[in-house]
Amino acid sequence: MSTFAEFNLKEFLTKALSDKGFREPTDVQQRLIPVIQRGKSVVGQSQTGSGKTHTFLLPLFNSLQPDVNEVQVLVTAPSRELAEQIYQAAQQLASFSDQEIRVANYVGGTDKLRQLEKLQTQQPHVVIGTPGRILDLMNEQALKVYTARAFVVDEADMTLDMGFLADVDRIAATLPDSLQMLVFSATIPEKLKPFLKKYMDNPVIEQIKPASVISDTIDNWLMSTKGKDVNQLTYDVLTIGHPYLAIVFANTKQRVDELADYLKNQGLKVAKIHGDIQPRERKRVMKQIQNLDYQYVVATDLAARGIDIEGVSHVINVEIPNELDFFIHRVGRTGRQGMPGTAITFYEPGEEQTIAELEKLGIEFHPKDIRQHEIVDSYDRNRRTKRSKSKVELDTTMIGLVKKKQKKVKPAYKKKLKYAIAENQRKKRKIERRQEARSRRKARKQDFS
Structure with missing residues (x-):
């Protein structure tokens, strides 16, 4: 059994890990922390929830020099929520250090003037933020990132998809040639490769393949919506299952608004998350969710990859995502760190082929239905096919x-x-x-x- 002791981390980091209840490193941490400690540039490809954040934070914090008053580590993330999560993780580590380690979070929708004033007198040791705001502060000659020795690009494929790679490129162009670059991504699209070649010379590339596409602690249920009202079915599943915390996923902002309003009218206290909600409001809602003020969250795929909500016991897909990769990201919100989780997917009769494609990925569904206000086992949707195959074949x-x-x-x-x-x-x-x-x-x- 491997432990964090193998990495010879400073005492304050060991205490911080103990405080979080982290005892054994994940697969990606086991493989990449020693590599990062040797100063190598890295491309790490691993799924959501694999422990990527601490994979780069631990070795970089271990080599920080708190008495040197300059930017030493720079981290970009494609969404405000993701940047906030990394910031909170970094702050937790810093809080156990006897020497002050200054960590700053720069994202859009926050007070830029206040940030500029603070930067006039003091530079942070660790900079975390969205590419646009970091570049903005750099252009103002306020944030001096040219002293950074390590640059982390987190969720690189999502950064590309959201159109922020050009800003990341401009940031990277100002950094020293001796820079250690760490790129983490769930996938490595072709359009990302020119950027990697431009800034990374012979990086260590690690693809951490999960033992299964989703955690084996997740119970996958499949429910047909044939002849049913999907809004009512969602309400029934939520109230019968009594989840600790449930995220309900829909494909569009309009569908999220519609479903959230319906559930509220049924008397449920519901939070909603999508891209049209103002940053300040999203931040407030996220804090309330973390404080367990809400038991139910209705969201678009923004919450599947950009937000890490702890304690999710149930995930409901009221619609199957257009990109099947997002199914994995959605379901991966539950069953984390070995905890049990339940993922419920609704499907229409015309979506049989999509379900079959998910099954080819190794996902095993258990058919369910609601009868007499109870969730019960249902019939296998392939029963006719299986029965016909078992019949005697005639010449x-x-x-x-x-x-x-x-x-x-x-x-x-x-x-x-x-x-x-x-x-x-x-x-x-x-x-x-x-x-x-x-x-x-x-x-x-x-x-x-």
Whole structure:
């Protein structure tokens, strides 16, 4: 069993880990912390919830020099919420240090003037933020990141998707050639590769493949919406299941608004998260969710990758995401750190193929239904296919015979048909036994030759 003691971390970091209840490093931490400690640049590809944040924070904090008053570590994240999460994790580590470690979080929607004033007198040791605000403060000649020795680009594929890679490029261009660059991403799209080649010389590339696409502590339920009101079904699932904390995912902002309003009208206290909600309001809502003021959250995929909400017991997909990767990200909000979780996916009859594609990824669904206000096991949607496969296969002659069956059946026709099929099967078995006997005799001859 591996422990964090293997990494020879400073005492304050060991205390901080103990305070968080972290005892064993995750796979990505086990592989990459020693590499980062050696000063190597890294491209780490791993799924959400794999422990990426502490993978880069621990070794970088371990080599910080608090008595040197300059920016030493720079971290960019594609969303305010993700930057806030990294900031909170960094602050927790810093709080256990005897020497002051200054950590700053710069994101859009915050007081820029106040940030500029503070930077006139003091630079932070660790800078975390969204690319746009960091670049803005740099252009004002206020934030002096050119002293940074390590640059972390977190959720690089999401940074690319949201159109922030150009800002990250401009930031990287101002940093020293000897820079240690750490790029973490769930996927490595082709459009990201030119950026990596531009700034990274022979990086260590680690692809951490999970043992399964989702945690094995997650119970995956599948519920058909055929003939049902999806809003009512969502309400029923939430109130029957009594989740500790549930996130309900929809594909669009409009659908989130509609569903959240419906659930509120049914008397539930519901928070909602999507891109049109103002940053200040989103921050307030997130704090309330973390304080467990809400038991139910309705969200777009912004919450699937950009937000880490602790203690999620249930995830409900009222719609299957257009990109199947987001299904993994959504479901990955629950069942974290070995805790049990339940993921419930609604599907329409026309979405059978999409469900089949998810099953090909290794996801096993358990069909469920609601009867008498209880969630019960339902039938396997593939039962007809499985049953037809188990039937005796007929050859072309027999198929022809069956097809000739008339609507007005002649006397004894059924008996004749049944007898013909049985006789055909008997002949087949006789041929098969003869072939098996020949094969055995041939094998014996070869053994003695």
